[in-house]
Amino acid sequence: MTSSPEEILRGLFDETLVGNAPRVLELTEEGLALGMEPQTLLFEALIPSLEEVGARFERGDFFVPEMLIAGRAMAGAMERLRPLLAETGVETVGKFVMGTVKGDVHDIGKNLVNIMLEGAGFEVIDLGVQVAPEKFVSAIEEHHPDIVGFSAFLTTTMPMFKANMNALEKAGLRDSVVVMVGGAPVTQEYADAVGADGYAADASATVKKAKALLHEKRAKVTA
Amino acid sequence: MVARREWPVDIHPLPPLLHNQPQLIAGEVRRLAVELLASYDAVAVGYADCGTYGALDAVCDELGLKRLPGLHCYDLYDGEARLAARLEAEPGTYLLTDFLVRSFERTVVRELGLDRYPELHDDYFRHYTRVVWLAQEPDAELRTLAQQVAERLRLPLTVVPTGTGRLEAAMADLLSSVISG
Numbered sequence A: 001m002t003s004s005p006e007e008i009l010r011g012l013f014d015e016t017l018v019g020n021a022p023r024v025l026e027l028t029e030e031g032l033a034l035g036m037e038p039q040t041l042l043f044e045a046l047i048p049s050l051e052e053v054g055a056r057f058e059r060g061d062f063f064v065p066e067m068l069i070a071g072r073a074m075a076g077a078m079e080r081l082r083p084l085l086a087e088t089g090v091e092t093v094g095k096f097v098m099g100t101v102k103g104d105v106h107d108i109g110k111n112l113v114n115i116m117l118e119g120a121g122f123e124v125i126d127l128g129v130q131v132a133p134e135k136f137v138s139a140i141e142e143h144h145p146d147i148v149g150f151s152a153f154l155t156t157t158m159p160m161f162k163a164n165m166n167a168l169e170k171a172g173l174r175d176s177v178v179v180m181v182g183g184a185p186v187t188q189e190y191a192d193a194v195g196a197d198g199y200a201a202d203a204s205a206t207v208k209k210a211k212a213l214l215h216e217k218r219a220k221v222t223a
Numbered sequence B: 001m002v003a004r005r006e007w008p009v010d011i012h013p014l015p016p017l018l019h020n021q022p023q024l025i026a027g028e029v030r031r032l033a034v035e036l037l038a039s040y041d042a043v044a045v046g047y048a049d050c051g052t053y054g055a056l057d058a059v060c061d062e063l064g065l066k067r068l069p070g071l072h073c074y075d076l077y078d079g080e081a082r083l084a085a086r087l088e089a090e091p092g093t094y095l096l097t098d099f100l101v102r103s104f105e106r107t108v109v110r111e112l113g114l115d116r117y118p119e120l121h122d123d124y125f126r127h128y129t130r131v132v133w134l135a136q137e138p139d140a141e142l143r144t145l146a147q148q149v150a151e152r153l154r155l156p157l158t159v160v161p162t163g164t165g166r167l168e169a170a171m172a173d174l175l176s177s178v179i180s181g
């Protein structure tokens, strides 16, 4: 079956939206076979679709499972596209180290943020869940990321943000890395109170905010 | 409990599934409380913070209401400090109450979409290491069901008999503060 590029893009958007992972992978292959650019598939279909998923979640039309299957479908396509994107020599937008804080094992939101960051061209290093302050510190020393993200979901684990910040200060790393925080209970006020540089309420807002913070950081360095 | 203690109280429940959309809890409580304030001498809120992250307290302050203490329902059975210690000792703890044991298929399996998308099991539970059942009134039937839940989650089950004493004490405190205040 041969489809036109427009049909491929529409199909990718629609099938990601309903989380049909096998079909998304098929369409990705078809698109590539047609000679479509990986960036086109990503920016004109996959990312807009996951943004629509986020918007539906916000409105209450989608719940967690719908969001997860869509995320899985997109992640499957990313697996296929990642090496191709690397080959095209497009520079990464920036390096992002991400983890769910110590004591917390909620990670759905974090994983979605990672997919969107990666789609937007960030190199993401995911430290997983229950990440202790020392582990964030050593990951920053090892990878020299532009941004580090802390994710928390429980009232009882939110104070780990402050503990992480203190650990960064103590290790003398605070000024070398931009800190973003997020997770269902987190607010801008809370982010300000712990001294983070940025907060975002969902995955697409995280991408926007991360890019803006990097821009600011680089402007400062060159100024 | 209310009947046994002969408390002069009517219970007006809100749907328990609101816990999966905690951003709606404060608004729903507000709506029901305003309605009830018109016909009762006093109204008290039978919720803990329950994932509203302070929004419920704002409603309580606004309407002059009091609520049950704690961060979530589990605190009311196990006690805040004991539960915090349990979660700290083993963060990958998944908690059950009698209600969750009984309604697991509906409140957890269906709500998380595991009936429709069993492949999501690992996305949800990959990092969990045990199930802890805060058993309020365990009987043979509930024990069997709790075991089945743990098997479904492929995790070992620990049974912690909590009774309902803490909830009852918290309810008594709440009522006396509402009636005297």
Ligand code: B12
Pocket (backbone or CB within 6 Å): A054, A064, A067, A103, A104, A105, A106, A107, A108, A109, A110, A112, A113, A148, A149, A150, A151, A152, A153, A154, A155, A156, A180, A181, A182, A183, A184, A198, A199, A200, A201, A202, A203, A204, A206, B018, B019, B020, B021, B022, B049, B050, B051, B052, B053, B071, B072, B087, B090, B091, B092, B093, B094, B095, B096, B123, B124, B125, B126
């Ligand atoms: C799904 C879920 C679970 C799943 C988690 C699976 C997983 N692998 O993550 C399961 C069922 C296993 C679970 C377990 C528990 N949960 Co739970 N869970 C939820 C639920 C329903 C949804 C959370 C979610 O995934 N949302 C979907 C994602 C996409 O949204 P999000 O998380 O907000 O993420 C977005 C943003 O926050 C942001 N973001 C996220 N991270 C980051 C990071 C950065 C840096 C940035 C910038 C942005 C960002 O972008 C994300 C994408 O858009 C919430 C209720 C709710 N609706 O919030 C309760 C909730 C968070 N859970 C709660 C509780 C109590 C528990 C348990 C203790 C219950 C139990 N029975 O044992 C355990 C916790 C055990 C533990 N030790 O951690 C409470 C927390 C209450 C509190 N005051 O702390 C809540 C609020 C439910 C409630 N009303 O009581 N849970």
